[in-house]
Every structure is written in C-alpha cells, then in structure tokens.
Amino acid sequence: MTVTEPHIEEAKKDITFRVFRFNPQIDSKPYYDDYTIQVERGITVLRSLNYIKEHLDATVSFRAFCQAGICGSCAMRVNGLSKLACTTQVWEVLEKCREPNVIKVEPLRNLPLVKDLIVDMDPLVDKMKHYSNWVESTMPEEKMGKKEFLISEEEFLKYDKATDCILCASCVSECSILRANSEYVSPAVLLKSYRMNSDSRDAIHDVRLAELVKDHGVWDCTHCYRCQETCVKSIPIMDAIHGIREDAIERRGMKDTSGSKHAEAFMSDIEKKGKLVEATLPIRTNGMAWTLKNLLPMAMKMIVKRRTPPPPPLVKPTKGIRVFRSMFREMSEHVREDHKSHNK
Amino acid sequence: MKPFDIVIVGGGGAGLYAAMEAMKTNPSLNIAVLSKVYPNRSHTSAAQGGANAALANKAKDDTVELHIFDTIKGSDYLADQDAVEVLCSEAPKIIRELDNMGTPWSRMDDNTIAQRPFGGAGRPRCCYCADKTGHTILQTLYEQCLKKGVQFFNEYFALSLSVNGSRMRGLLALNIKTGKVEAFASKTVIFATGGYAKMYWNRSSNAAGNTGDGQAIAYRAGIPLKDMEFVQFHPTGLRKSGLLVTEGARGEGGYLINRDGERFMARYAKEKMELGPRDLVARSLETEILEGRGFDSPAGKYIHLDLTHLGADLIKSRLPQIREMSMQFEGVDPIEEPIPVRPTAHYSMGGIDTDNFGRTVMGGVYAAGECGCVSVHGANRLGGNSLLDILVFGRIAGRTAAEEVGKFAPGIIPESEIAEKTEELRSFMKPSGHYERYGALREELGQTLAMNVGIFREAPLLRKGIEDIAALRDRYQHVRVFDTSDVYNTNLIQVLELKNMLDLAETVAAGAYAREESRGSHTRVDFPVRDDEKWHKHTVATLENGTVTLGEKPVTMGRYELQERTY
Structure with missing residues (x-):
C-alpha cells in the first residue's frame, strides 16, 4: 500500500x-x-x-x-x-x-x-504578590518532601483549567475595568487567586479572600466577559470570578464593598418588583453621603431634563410577578444545591 | 549595587530551585536571580511529559535501584554512576516537595500522584500534570519565589564573568530595558541558563532563547565544557516547525507509521516498540525517511504519529496541548488524522563540567540543569529525567553555594570593565562598508549543523561542518546591529546570542569529529559500534588561544558493569 x-x-x-x-x-x-x-x-x-x-x-x-x-x-x-x-x-x-x-x-x-x-509586565507581577498568588502550604517546611497530599480527581478538576494560565496578559489587555482603573486586581490575578483558594493544600484562604473583597478587588468586575472571550488558553475566567464572589458571600456575607452591596440591592429589587428601583440604588450601594456628594449635580441635571427615575412607591411590580417570584425561588434553591455539591 | 553573595543566572526550574534552597540554607544571604526573560517564560514551561521518580504509586514494585539502572543503561553507560544515584534517590523527595508546595499533579484513583510509562523506563514512573508538567512546575516555583521575596532582575542579559587571574568577582549583564551594562559583584555565580540545542534553529524544538548563554560565558572564561557532542534528537517534532510532540503521546499508546502503513518500530525495538529510548527511536525515524519510506510534502519528508485509535476522550483529557498544537501548526486534528512528525534537536546532554555538587573548576562558579553536565544523562537522556535533573541539581547547587559562600571574598568589578563592555556592544552598531546580516549567519549555522552534525554523522560531513562553523565565526566579526537604540534592543540581543551559539557549535562539532564511535545520541556511520576500550570517557572542551581544545575525563563507574544496550 x-x-x-x-x-x-x-x-x-x-x-x-x-x-x-x-x-x-x-x-x-x-x-x-x-x-x-x-x-x-x-x-x-x-x-x-x-x-x-x-x-x-x-x-x-x-x-x-x-x-x-x-x-x-x-x-x-x-x-x-x-x-x-x-x-x-x-x-x-x-x-x-x-x-x-x-x-x-x-x-x-x-x-x-x-x-x-x-x-511592562511588572505591574501584573506586583499584583500577583499583593494577592498572595501562591499556595501557602499547610505542610510545615521541615516536613516537606516526606509524604504527598492525597488529592481527589474532583479537587484537581476544580483548578485544572486555571493552571493552564500562562500569564500572557491578553485578558489584562482586554479588561474594561482596567481601562478605567489601573489599580483593579486584573482577570489573570483573580483567576490565579481562585486557583489557590480551591486548593486544599493552601492555608491562607481567608487572608487572600479578605484582600480580594476590598476596593479594586473582585466586586469591581462588571461581567463584560472580555477576559474570557480573549483567553488564549480558553480558560473560563468568569467562572473563577463568580467562584470567588460566591465564596465571599458564603464566608463573609454581602457587606464588604459597594460592589457586593450593589449586587445585594440588585437581587432584592428583582425579587420584589421584577425590575430595578433605580432612584435609591446608588444610596443602597454607596451610602447617602457618597451619593449626595457625587451624584447630586447629575440628579439636578436629570430633574431639569425630566429624566429622573420614578420614586420607589411608583415602581410597581411587573406583570406576572408571582410566577416570576416562584421561578426566582426555585433558581435560588438550585444554586444553593449546586454550591453544596461543589464544596463537598 | 551592593555586592551579592549569590548571583543566579537563569530563572527556569534549576535557577528558581537554587534560589529557594539558597535562601532556606542561609536566610541572611543577598541573592539575585537574573533572567533574560520573565522567569515564568523560561523554557522549563515547554516540558510536557513529566518527571521520573520511583514513587511506586502505579507499579508497586518500582524502586530507586531500577530507576538508577534504567538511567545508566539509557545513557549508554556514559553517565557517572554516583551522580545518577543522587538524581534517582532524591527524585521521590523532590516530587513530593513540589506536591507539598502546590504543583497540580494529575492523580490516580487512590488520590496519589499519577505515573505513566515513558521511553527507556522499565516501570511507569513518570509523574505528570496532563501534558503541561513543566509549565505547572515552573508556575509553582515562580509563585513560591514571589512568596519568599526572591530578588529578581528580569530582562537582564548575562554578558561575561569578571575574572581577575583565577578569581571570579562577579558578572556583567545588560539591562535590556535600559541598554546599560551593569556590574553584579558577587562571591558566587550559579549558571542555570538551559540548553544550547537552538543552534540547530529550524530543526530544533527549543525556544528562540535556548542559545547556551551560560555555557558560552563560562567557556570564554576558561571553564571546561563536557560531552558537548551529545545532542538529543527527539523523534517526534512537528514537520513544519520542529516543535515538539511529547513522548507522552507514545506513552499513552500512539503508533509510529511509515508510508507503507507499517508500525516500523517492530524492526528496531521489538519489545519496547514506540517506547524505545529517544536516540534509538529518532534514528529509526530518520532511517525510514532516508530509505524512502517516509511521506513527502512541500514542507519536507515525515512520518505519521497516529493517535486516532486512542479515542477523542483520552486525547482531550491527557494530551490537550498536543491536539491544540497539531491543529495550530499543522492543521491536523489528531483525533481524526495522524500527526506529521520528524526528528528535531531537542536537548543538550553536554554542558558546563561540574561535580555532583554543581561546582566547576573555577572557585565560586557553579552550574545546574541543562546548562551543566554532572553527568547524569551521559550519551542519551531518558524522557522524564530532564525536569528531574533541573530540580535535583538546581537545589543542590543552591545549597552548596550558600554553604560555601564564606570561602570567597566579596568581589569588586572595576568601572573600566563596564566601560570596555559597553564599547564592545556599541562597536556592533558602527556603520562599515562590509557587513554581515545576523539572520543569514544564524540560518547557515542551523543548516550546516543539521546536515553535517545531525543524527547520522561521519568524518567527511563533520569536517565540512567544522569548516563551515569556522567560516561563520570569521564572518561574525563583521555582523552588524542595525537597531542603535538603548531601550529594549532585541536586535543586539539576537546578535549576542548568535555569538554564544557559534562558540558552542565549534565544541559540538569538534567533539563529534573526535569521538570515533557510536554511543547514545552520537551516531557515527563510519564507526557504527560503541568502542568502550577507546571511548568510554567524557570529552572536555576548553577554549585555548581562541579555539577549542579537547581533553578527556574518566567515567565514574559503580555497581553496573558495561553491557550491550538493547531494547
């Protein structure tokens, strides 16, 4: 032949x-x-x-x-x-x-x-350092090399894709938040942080998480998905970002940053009315003082132009809100179940 | 800059491990890691297959002894047996240490570190993380170095050792971002700059920067190089680019097929078939091609690496990178079609001559990893032993330097030396009537090496190779750097790397010409048999009066007597 x-x-x-x-x-x-x-x-x-x-x-x-x-x-x-x-x-x-x-x-x-x-790649390296992008081993140094950790396939799969990251910074380049705020943690660093936090060998989960929920951290992401779309290794970076957020809510509640408060207010509006109560959203996210200081001039202009959102009592629940609420509850239940099985 | 205790040149696996271990041994030392790329870019990341260690997770009867024997036999008995013993007995410890620091090893059903079969190994002992093992090891080490606060000097190109008489006093390096020559006065220097197989250029699987910088700097400072003629050709490089398809592809069950549809390895290694040692498999492929049983294409002759029978699931989970590369660089999806491959220069067994502690003949200068030659690989390295080598001997070199640092006085590098070096670099940029182009010289070097100092070697070809290299070295005197800027001058870096490749190419060709026998990766058509009486010894290349002089060194034997090597 x-x-x-x-x-x-x-x-x-x-x-x-x-x-x-x-x-x-x-x-x-x-x-x-x-x-x-x-x-x-x-x-x-x-x-x-x-x-x-x-x-x-x-x-x-x-x-x-x-x-x-x-x-x-x-x-x-x-x-x-x-x-x-x-x-x-x-x-x-x-x-x-x-x-x-x-x-x-x-x-x-x-x-x-x-x-x-x-x-220059140095700013990225500095952020990796700031967010402790390493495993701080639960094994004391003098005992290292003597025996291996037992790691389940299930745990390995949690961070397998994340360890594909080659730090090429394509996601950094495409990130829409970084365009506005160079201090923002960066998608690559969030991905690495998530990878470290899903590793059972790591001892500083909560320390890392406490840093991630501060300003310029995980709550600043606006879900534009540009990082994930551009990733040269096709890593689901947004899953990692959501993973950190869910973890943060579970362990720390929703009071960490304006970002998390915003998410909470958003959810509560949707559940109650099926739409946003825009007039009070800034107050619930950033507080009264901040809103008055930063948004008052814009609010005045909006009044002049008759563009103000309706006050809360006028925001009526959308049609079919009952059906929607039951769907909402069912969804929340699914998500909770999901987490339970994930964290096993 | 304050004088350093240890300057490590190279930020791959060996350099990073050396840095961590030196800090651990003596936390008060002032240690610097210089790297011409960001450390996480180092070529360690390209190692796909894995690292050998007799953990006995998969084959319960595996032992360090068996690993030692396989390595010595694989080396065609040219490895120093005491060094191999160090390599293999440290292996389980270092793999576990990496696990303890967070390397995401693939796992078996009982949650222990997974192991797979690899060429030339009697047991499945290659620990891996899918086909991204080197990448994940490098990430782990880099992360740990960031954690420990290792001082990195990223994008610094090492130029020369500063030596006064026989006393080493530090290193000169080019700050790539500023274009300034800077002095790193130091009591000790560890070279960990990787291999030199990129001198074969398009017929090489290596990164563009694997130009043997550390070896060339040491060689020019009078430090001997060992066994430089031994360059490993990996059997399965992609046809067009020379990029590597891991041995893991065959470890997982891939077949090598010629144009007659035959699994031809049956004729060369009846028992091990595709999993014979690399040198043998590479020669078999090349023979098939030379004897007309390869496939033809405009991009050259090739052989099929067939994975189609392994199924989509296995290919996707165990060999995802290979699939991606085949599609990107050859337009072939290995789930559906065989991958076109041919042998490619892959690894340098030779390197800076060191003892088992990484010491060279010059006080205060150490080397480790592919850059050094202990020697644990002898005439042929087994797959899965190179990651192991950089980890084990990187660590040892770091520890040794940290322990011995007190023996050496702090160095002072005179300003005049910096000025001279700066002038030397500037001279490449002066316009002159007659000049040579970097790209042409590099291309010709790669071609003459592949043709005349390649897999099959013989006296007339080697003489031609030696002449060509000498002529190229002459022409290099007139090479011109066209980019005259200071900031990030990649044109200058390329030209400096070419010099390193040219100097080392001379030692490779000289060693290959002298060694009148066939052993491991070194195959002389005119001397087809291993000649233990005359050649069971290392060659040692030293630079004298501007040209290579060859000497020799005995091989350290141990428990294992010389035997014929069959698979």
Whole structure:
C-alpha cells in the first residue's frame, strides 16, 4: 500500500503589517509603520514579524521566546484583539481587516508601554504578590518532601483549567475595568487567586479572600466577559470570578464593598418588583453621603431634563410577578444545591 | 549595587530551585536571580511529559535501584554512576516537595500522584500534570519565589564573568530595558541558563532563547565544557516547525507509521516498540525517511504519529496541548488524522563540567540543569529525567553555594570593565562598508549543523561542518546591529546570542569529529559500534588561544558493569 500526499495548493498573498512604533528615546508619540511582505497560507503572525525584523527593519521590537504557545511572551493586539502572535495564523485574521489585507499589530493595553510592541509586565507581577498568588502550604517546611497530599480527581478538576494560565496578559489587555482603573486586581490575578483558594493544600484562604473583597478587588468586575472571550488558553475566567464572589458571600456575607452591596440591592429589587428601583440604588450601594456628594449635580441635571427615575412607591411590580417570584425561588434553591455539591 | 553573595543566572526550574534552597540554607544571604526573560517564560514551561521518580504509586514494585539502572543503561553507560544515584534517590523527595508546595499533579484513583510509562523506563514512573508538567512546575516555583521575596532582575542579559587571574568577582549583564551594562559583584555565580540545542534553529524544538548563554560565558572564561557532542534528537517534532510532540503521546499508546502503513518500530525495538529510548527511536525515524519510506510534502519528508485509535476522550483529557498544537501548526486534528512528525534537536546532554555538587573548576562558579553536565544523562537522556535533573541539581547547587559562600571574598568589578563592555556592544552598531546580516549567519549555522552534525554523522560531513562553523565565526566579526537604540534592543540581543551559539557549535562539532564511535545520541556511520576500550570517557572542551581544545575525563563507574544496550 502506498499513500500519496494530496496536492497542496500553497496560496500566497501580499499582506501589509501596520505595526505600532514607539521608541521612548526618540519619539514624542507613537506612529505606525507599514511593511508589505508575501505570506503563504499556514504562516503565523509571529513568523511574519520575524521575517520583517530580519529582512526589512531590524529595529521593530517585540518579545518572542518559545514560539509554541506555552511561554506567553508574544501576546499583542492583532487587528484590535489581544492574542499570541505565535499561534495566530495570518489567514485567520485576514477576515477581520478593516482595509483588505492590512493587519494592524499593536502592543497590549492596560500595561505601561516600553517600546513598539513591548509592554511592562511588572505591574501584573506586583499584583500577583499583593494577592498572595501562591499556595501557602499547610505542610510545615521541615516536613516537606516526606509524604504527598492525597488529592481527589474532583479537587484537581476544580483548578485544572486555571493552571493552564500562562500569564500572557491578553485578558489584562482586554479588561474594561482596567481601562478605567489601573489599580483593579486584573482577570489573570483573580483567576490565579481562585486557583489557590480551591486548593486544599493552601492555608491562607481567608487572608487572600479578605484582600480580594476590598476596593479594586473582585466586586469591581462588571461581567463584560472580555477576559474570557480573549483567553488564549480558553480558560473560563468568569467562572473563577463568580467562584470567588460566591465564596465571599458564603464566608463573609454581602457587606464588604459597594460592589457586593450593589449586587445585594440588585437581587432584592428583582425579587420584589421584577425590575430595578433605580432612584435609591446608588444610596443602597454607596451610602447617602457618597451619593449626595457625587451624584447630586447629575440628579439636578436629570430633574431639569425630566429624566429622573420614578420614586420607589411608583415602581410597581411587573406583570406576572408571582410566577416570576416562584421561578426566582426555585433558581435560588438550585444554586444553593449546586454550591453544596461543589464544596463537598 | 551592593555586592551579592549569590548571583543566579537563569530563572527556569534549576535557577528558581537554587534560589529557594539558597535562601532556606542561609536566610541572611543577598541573592539575585537574573533572567533574560520573565522567569515564568523560561523554557522549563515547554516540558510536557513529566518527571521520573520511583514513587511506586502505579507499579508497586518500582524502586530507586531500577530507576538508577534504567538511567545508566539509557545513557549508554556514559553517565557517572554516583551522580545518577543522587538524581534517582532524591527524585521521590523532590516530587513530593513540589506536591507539598502546590504543583497540580494529575492523580490516580487512590488520590496519589499519577505515573505513566515513558521511553527507556522499565516501570511507569513518570509523574505528570496532563501534558503541561513543566509549565505547572515552573508556575509553582515562580509563585513560591514571589512568596519568599526572591530578588529578581528580569530582562537582564548575562554578558561575561569578571575574572581577575583565577578569581571570579562577579558578572556583567545588560539591562535590556535600559541598554546599560551593569556590574553584579558577587562571591558566587550559579549558571542555570538551559540548553544550547537552538543552534540547530529550524530543526530544533527549543525556544528562540535556548542559545547556551551560560555555557558560552563560562567557556570564554576558561571553564571546561563536557560531552558537548551529545545532542538529543527527539523523534517526534512537528514537520513544519520542529516543535515538539511529547513522548507522552507514545506513552499513552500512539503508533509510529511509515508510508507503507507499517508500525516500523517492530524492526528496531521489538519489545519496547514506540517506547524505545529517544536516540534509538529518532534514528529509526530518520532511517525510514532516508530509505524512502517516509511521506513527502512541500514542507519536507515525515512520518505519521497516529493517535486516532486512542479515542477523542483520552486525547482531550491527557494530551490537550498536543491536539491544540497539531491543529495550530499543522492543521491536523489528531483525533481524526495522524500527526506529521520528524526528528528535531531537542536537548543538550553536554554542558558546563561540574561535580555532583554543581561546582566547576573555577572557585565560586557553579552550574545546574541543562546548562551543566554532572553527568547524569551521559550519551542519551531518558524522557522524564530532564525536569528531574533541573530540580535535583538546581537545589543542590543552591545549597552548596550558600554553604560555601564564606570561602570567597566579596568581589569588586572595576568601572573600566563596564566601560570596555559597553564599547564592545556599541562597536556592533558602527556603520562599515562590509557587513554581515545576523539572520543569514544564524540560518547557515542551523543548516550546516543539521546536515553535517545531525543524527547520522561521519568524518567527511563533520569536517565540512567544522569548516563551515569556522567560516561563520570569521564572518561574525563583521555582523552588524542595525537597531542603535538603548531601550529594549532585541536586535543586539539576537546578535549576542548568535555569538554564544557559534562558540558552542565549534565544541559540538569538534567533539563529534573526535569521538570515533557510536554511543547514545552520537551516531557515527563510519564507526557504527560503541568502542568502550577507546571511548568510554567524557570529552572536555576548553577554549585555548581562541579555539577549542579537547581533553578527556574518566567515567565514574559503580555497581553496573558495561553491557550491550538493547531494547
């Protein structure tokens, strides 16, 4: 029996890479350089950049190391989305070009720019330290190495996906909260925190959790799901974030931050009325003093423009609220059951 | 900067373990870890398969003794037997230690650490975390180092040892982010910079930075390198990129198939089949290809690694990374189709010559991991022994340096040395009439090594390889760095890495030419048999008057007599 390779048509195209450039020693502001090269089907963005650096312009600067999708060095934005250049096929991003056959390559967002496509990773490392992203072992140091912990498959599966994280910072780059608040914990650090907190070998669960529920912590996430959508290892990061929140509610109640209070007020409105009582939501989330200080000017403007939400007595329960409430209770019951079986 | 007690160069498994152990041994020491990448990027992360340890979780009759024997036999009897004993007897302890620190090992039904079969091993003793073992070990070590407050100098490129007479006084390194040469005066230096197999470039599974920086720096400072000719070719690299498909794929039951549809390993290793040792399997693949039984494609000849019979569930749970890589880099889903593979340069058995404690001949200089050569792998490393090596000997080197630090006076590096080094780097950027391009030199180096100093070697080819490398080293004098900026000059780093590869390539080719026998990964077509009488010894390469000089060193024997190696 002989097998012959089917004839492979090696398609080629002229592609322009529009590369973000910035050298802090010379440039007052960033600009873009265009490099047009012939690319074969099957070539990755990183290989194209390597080619450009070797043959067209040696000054184009980017990080790359393993070139196999495991070290996380070459994360950058390709046509506006953060991904690993080494695992991204040129052909695959061609569909998303604004101008045909022009691929835009830019550095990650939400981290300080160093040069061209290189950003500073130190802020991320500092956050990993701040949130104790390590297992503080229940095994005393002098006893280490003598015997292994017994870990169930069930526990292993809780953090198996989370340990896939290669800290490439694509999620950091896409995070909408970090855009507004650079002190925010970051999706990657939440993921790692969740992984540590689900590990039975760890002894500082509550210490870590106490830090996570403070300002800039887990309650600041707005569930935009950008982190999860962009994750190069397809890790369900939002499950981790929800996991931390549920854990926090269970162990600490709902009084930690405005974020948790907001969630509580939200839930209570929905249960009672099937919709939000917007007029008092800020007060219940952030307190009267904060609301008066921060929202009074806006409230005045809203009054002038006749855009104020109705006062609480005027917010009537929605039609079919009884059926909804029974559904709500049933759902809450399911969630509780779920948690019980999870935490076993 | 305040003088250091210990400067560790490299932030992979060996470097991080060394740092932790040194801190534990003596918490008052001033220790620095320098790494040219953020430590969590290190190539340890690419190790997929696992780490061997005779835990006897899976095979109840497994013992440290059996592990020792397998390793010595696997090394084709070139490993030093006392060193192998250290490696294997420390193994269970270090795997448990990692478990105690949080490494997410895969588990068996009785909740103990899972183990699987691996090439050249008589028992299933390879501990793993799916196919991301190295990644999870590196994460664990990095996390623990952050916890302990290890001082990291990230994105520093090591340039040279500062030596006065025979006294080492520290290290010069380039701060990549600023472009400044900085002096790290130190009583001791530990090199843990990984391997040098990237010199084969496109025919290598290694990261772009596995350029043997530590070995080259030590070599240029007069420290001998050992057994450099032994470069392991991994049987299953992806056809197009050379990227690795873990031995775990065969451990889980994958077949190697030629174009006649034959499981050809039956002809080479009747008993172990696909799970023969790496050198043998790599040669078998290459022979199949050379004798015309490979598949043809525009991207080169190849063999099939067939996993389709394992089923989607097993592939998804045990080999998820492999599946992802096959799809990303070859467009092949291993659940449906076989993966196209061919041998790829994967691991350097050779390295800085050290004793069992990581010491080199120069006082205060140590080496560990793939960067060093103790030697525990001899002429061929077994799968699952490299992660083990970096952990065990990284720890030992850290401990030894911490214990011996008092023997060495604090070093002072004169300002003039920094100025000279800065000038040397600047000189690459001066425009000149005739210049060489980095990319061309690197490409030619990879090609001549793959063709002339590859899996099958013989005198005329090796002579050609040696000539080519010498010519490339001459041309390197005119290499030009086009990026003249200080901040994050990757063009300069590439050119400096090329120098390291060129210097080491000379030692690899010289050793391969001298060693007139076939042993382990080193196969001489013109000397096809192992010649214990003449060559049961280590080669030692030293730089003298700008070129390599070869010496030799006896192999430490022990309980196991020389035997023919069959599988």
